[in-house]
Amino acid sequence: MRTWTNKSPGDLSIELPAVSAGNVEIAIDRACRAFDPWRKTPLEQRGAALKRAQALIARDQRELAQGIATEIGKPLKESLGEVAAAIAKIDLAIADANRYLADDTAADNVHPNLVRRRARGVAVVIGPFNFPIHLAHGAITAYLLAGNTVIFKPSPLGANVCAHYGRLMREAMGDNIFQIVQGGAEQGQQLVSHPAVRSVCFTGSVAAGRAIARATVDDLGKDVALELGGKNAAIVCADADLDAAAAAVAEAMCLTAGQRCNSTSRVIVDRSIESDFLDRLRAKLRDYVPGDPLLESTRLGPVVSQSAKDRYLAVIGSPGDWLVPGSSPQTVAGKHGHYVLPAVLRVSGDVLQSSVFAEEIFAPVLAVTACASDQQMIDLTNGTPYGLTASVFTADRERFLRLADELEVGNVYQNLPTTFSPSTLPFGSLKSSGNRHPGGRGFVRFASDEQVLQMKP
Numbered sequence: 001m002r003t004w005t006n007k008s009p010g011d012l013s014i015e016l017p018a019v020s021a022g023n024v025e026i027a028i029d030r031a032c033r034a035f036d037p038w039r040k041t042p043l044e045q046r047g048a049a050l051k052r053a054q055a056l057i058a059r060d061q062r063e064l065a066q067g068i069a070t071e072i073g074k075p076l077k078e079s080l081g082e083v084a085a086a087i088a089k090i091d092l093a094i095a096d097a098n099r100y101l102a103d104d105t106a107a108d109n110v111h112p113n114l115v116r117r118r119a120r121g122v123a124v125v126i127g128p129f130n131f132p133i134h135l136a137h138g139a140i141t142a143y144l145l146a147g148n149t150v151i152f153k154p155s156p157l158g159a160n161v162c163a164h165y166g167r168l169m170r171e172a173m174g175d176n177i178f179q180i181v182q183g184g185a186e187q188g189q190q191l192v193s194h195p196a197v198r199s200v201c202f203t204g205s206v207a208a209g210r211a212i213a214r215a216t217v218d219d220l221g222k223d224v225a226l227e228l229g230g231k232n233a234a235i236v237c238a239d240a241d242l243d244a245a246a247a248a249v250a251e252a253m254c255l256t257a258g259q260r261c262n263s264t265s266r267v268i269v270d271r272s273i274e275s276d277f278l279d280r281l282r283a284k285l286r287d288y289v290p291g292d293p294l295l296e297s298t299r300l301g302p303v304v305s306q307s308a309k310d311r312y313l314a315v316i317g318s319p320g321d322w323l324v325p326g327s328s329p330q331t332v333a334g335k336h337g338h339y340v341l342p343a344v345l346r347v348s349g350d351v352l353q354s355s356v357f358a359e360e361i362f363a364p365v366l367a368v369t370a371c372a373s374d375q376q377m378i379d380l381t382n383g384t385p386y387g388l389t390a391s392v393f394t395a396d397r398e399r400f401l402r403l404a405d406e407l408e409v410g411n412v413y414q415n416l417p418t419t420f421s422p423s424t425l426p427f428g429s430l431k432s433s434g435n436r437h438p439g440g441r442g443f444v445r446f447a448s449d450e451q452v453l454q455m456k457p
Contacts, residue, residue: 002020002021003018003019003020003021004018004019004156004159005017005018005019006019006071006156006157006159006160008070008071008073008337009072009073009293009301009302009303009304009305009337009338010069010070010073010292010293010294010301010302010332010335010337010338010339011292011335011336011337012335012336012337012338013335013336014070016070016071016160017160019156019159019160019163019182020182021181021182021183021184021186021187022153022180022181022182022183022187023181024181024183024187024190024191024194027151027179027181028122028151028191028194028196028197030175030176030179031122031149031150031151031176031177031179031196032121032122032149032196033176034149034174034176034177035119035121035122035148035149038119038147038148038149038177039118039119039147039148040147041147043097043098043101043145043147046097046144046145046147047094047097047145049144049172049173049174049177050090050093050094050141050144050145050172050173051090051094052171052172053090053168053169053171053172053173054087054090054091056168056171056172057083057086057087057165057168058087060164060168061080061083061084061087062080063164064079064083064133064161064164064165065079065080065082065083066079066294067160067161067164068082068083068132068133068158068161069293069294069301070161070293070294071132071157071158071159071160071161072129072130072132072157072158072161072293072304073257073293073301073302073303073304073337073338074130074256074293074301075291075293075295075296075298075299075300075301076293076294076295076296076298077296077297077298077299078255078256078301079293080296082131082133082134083133083134085134085423086133086134086137088423089134089137089138089141089423090141092423092424092441093138093141093142093145093443093444094145096142096145096441096442096443096444096445097142097145097146097444100117100442100444100445101117101145101146101444101448103115103116103117104116109454111454111455111456111457112454112455112457113452113453113454113455114452114453114455115450115451115452115453116450116451116453117146117448117449117450117451118147118448118449118450118451119146119147119148119447119448120146120148120198120199120223120447120448120449121148121149121196121197121198121199122148122149122150122151122196122197122198122199123139123143123148123149123150123151123197123198123199123200123201123447124150124151124152124153124191124192124197124199124200124201125139125140125143125150125151125152125153125200125201125202126153126154126188126191126192126200126201126202126203126204126212127152127153127154127155127158127162127203128155128203128204128261129155129157129158129259129304130256130259130260130261130304131203131260132154132155132157132158132161132162132165133161133162133165135203135227135439136152136154136162136201136203137165138423138439138440138443139201139225139439139443139447140152140169140178142443142444142446142447143199143201143447144173144177144178145444145447146444146447146448147448148198148199148447148448149176149177149178149179150177150178150179151179151180151181151191151197152166152169152178152179152180152181153180153181153182153183153187153188153191154180154182155204156182156183156184157304157305159182162180163180163182166178166179166180185208185211188202188208188212189211189212189215192212192215192216192224193215193216193219195219197222198221198222198223199222199223199224199225199446199447200212200216200222200223200224200225201224201225201227201437202224202225202226202227203227203228203261203439204228205228205229206228206229206360206385206432206433209226209228209434212224212226213226213435223446224435225434225435225437225439225443225446226434226435226437227261227427227429227433227434227437227439228261228429228432228433228434229261229360229362229386229388229432229433230261230262230263230265230360230386230387230388230389230418230429230433231265231266231358231359231360231384231385231386231388232252232262232263232264232265232266232386232388232389232390232391232409232418233264233265233266233267233268233380233381233390233391233418234248234249234252234264234266234267234268234390234391234392234393234417234418235268235269235377235381235390235391235392235393235394235403236249236267236268236269236270236273236277236393237270237374237377237392237393237394237396237399238270238272238273239394239395239396239399240273240277240393240394240395240415241393241395241415242273242276242277242280243280244393244415245277245280245393245415246277246280246281246283246284247284248264248391248393248415248416248417249264249267249281249284249366249417250281250284250285250287250288250342251417251419252264252391252417252418252419253265253342253364253365253366254285254288254299254300254342254364255419256301257300257301257302257303257304257340257363257364258303258361258362258363258364258365259303259304259308259362259363260419261388261433262388262389262411262418262419262421263362263364263418263419264366264391264417264418264419265360265361265365265366265367266357266366266367266368266369266380266381267281267366267367267368267369268369268370268371268377268380268381269368269369269370269371270370270371270372270377271370271371271372274368274370278323278344278346278368281344281368282323282324282344285324285342285344287299288300288341288342288364290302290329290332290339290340290341291332291333292332292333292335300341300342300364301339302332302337302338302339302340303338303339303340303362303363304338305338306338308338308362308363309328309338309340311361311362311363312326312328312340312343312361312363312365313328315343315355315356315361315363315365316343316365318355318356320345320346320347320354320356321345321346321347321348322343322344322345322346323344323345323346323368324341324342324343324344325343326340326341326342326343326364326365327340327341328340328341329341340363340364341364342364342365342366343364343365343366344365344366344367344368345357345365345366345367345368346367346368346369347367347368347369348369348370351367351369351380352380352383352384354367357369358383358384359384360386374399374402374403377403378403378406378407381407381408381409382406382407382408385431385432386431386432386433387408387409387410387429387430387431387432387433388409388410388411388429388430388433388434389409389410389411389412389413389418389419389421390407390409390411390412390413390418391412391413391414391415391416391417391418391420392404392412392413392414392415393414393415394414394415397414400412400414408430408431409429409430409433410427410428410429410430410433410434410436410438411427411428411429421440422440423440423441424440424441425440425441426438426439426440426441426442426443427439427440427441
């Protein structure tokens with residue numbers, strides 16, 4: 001893929017400017033040359049450069065959000081929230097850098113000593129389409145604050161809006177301290193496998209994450225952070241507030257048209273309340289009507305591509321007890337796009353054999369099953385290869401803590417959507433959902449190496 005052109009998934013008549021793949025070798029050479037001066041720049045000055053970037057992003061906030069809505073199909077309200085989160089992330093990252101990058105000493109060591117953090121070198125950040133700016137931006141800011149130079153390869157599906165973000169970052173940071181390289185899997189593999197690259201942060205699919213792990217396994221000094229997929233469950237206990245639980249599930253399955261790694265795609269509900277909960281869920285889902293992503297009133301935008309819509313159609317076309325059957329409107333507000341409706345499948349029997357229950361779909365499709373005990377809820381939640389997020393709806397805090405202790409996921413929420421994930425907390429994953437490097441708060445800990453100095457008295 002040397003050049004490509006994206007169309008707006010919300011209006012296929014909108015064709016965005018053509019994009020050309022970047023030159024990996026040139027970018028890495030420039031990043032290597034810029035590294036030593038940048039790592040020797042005091043942390044306060046590195047933070048000041050990111051504050052300049054913050055001001056530029058804030059200045060273009062509306063335009064960036066409109067770019068996300070146009071190119072990705074994420075509704076404008078969500079897109080504005082994404083850019084706002086990127087702006088806030090810089091202050092959080094600076095605070096983390098001041099905390100975690102400071103020199104330290106071991107007071108109980110008998111000899112003079114110093115424990116300090118050292119920048120690694122060139123860092124590569126490969127971002128996803130669903131949060132084209134925010135998810136990559138968190139790692140980018142951490143690597144830059146730690147003194148690394150950064151090359152950002154965005155998803156080709158968000159190439160234009162990421163190019164806008166890249167121009168702002170280069171203006172604030174300098175061309176070679178931060179660079180953007182457009183491209184697809186070929187450029188990604190070239191970047192992560194290059195011996196000069198010392199850090200990699202990838203957010204995307206499990207398959208692509210495994211390919212990166214294979215490409216870097218022999219380079220033992222290269223740090224690789226993987227944030228991958230999820231098959232996230234909402235556990236609804238008998239004592240739950242059913243209206244609140246139904247609202248949270250509907251929101252978390254429909255945000256970004258179900259194209260979030262932490263979207264709710266499974267509900268495991270106590271059998272005694274199954275019927276009442278499902279009635280409430282159906283009612284809440286009526287609020288999620290496909291709409292133009294460029295309108296702030298839209299709550300459900302299109303999926304990102306024709307292949308994403310085809311995958312959705314294949315799933316909802318499979319036989320089963322479809323409580324909410326789903327469909328794909330030909331047009332929405334007179335516009336042709338990749339629009340889809342929420343779909344809910346009730347599964348029973350050996351539910352882990354159901355692909356809708358066990359496999360990531362990345363669309364607003366939900367599998368629901370009923371259980372008779374907490375232990376069965378735990379077993380079903382843990383029964384997939386994923387371990388990203390889960391929600392437990394219960395009025396009993398002790399029950400929540402007890403269930404959370406048994407769940408094999410990195411992030412557990414009580415009476416909140418699986419998509420809650422605030423930037424003020426770490427965000428990590430277990431099992432096939434990643435390699436436990438926390439995104440969100442504190443990622444700067446993984447952006448540098450520890451060096452221990454021992455002096456003779």
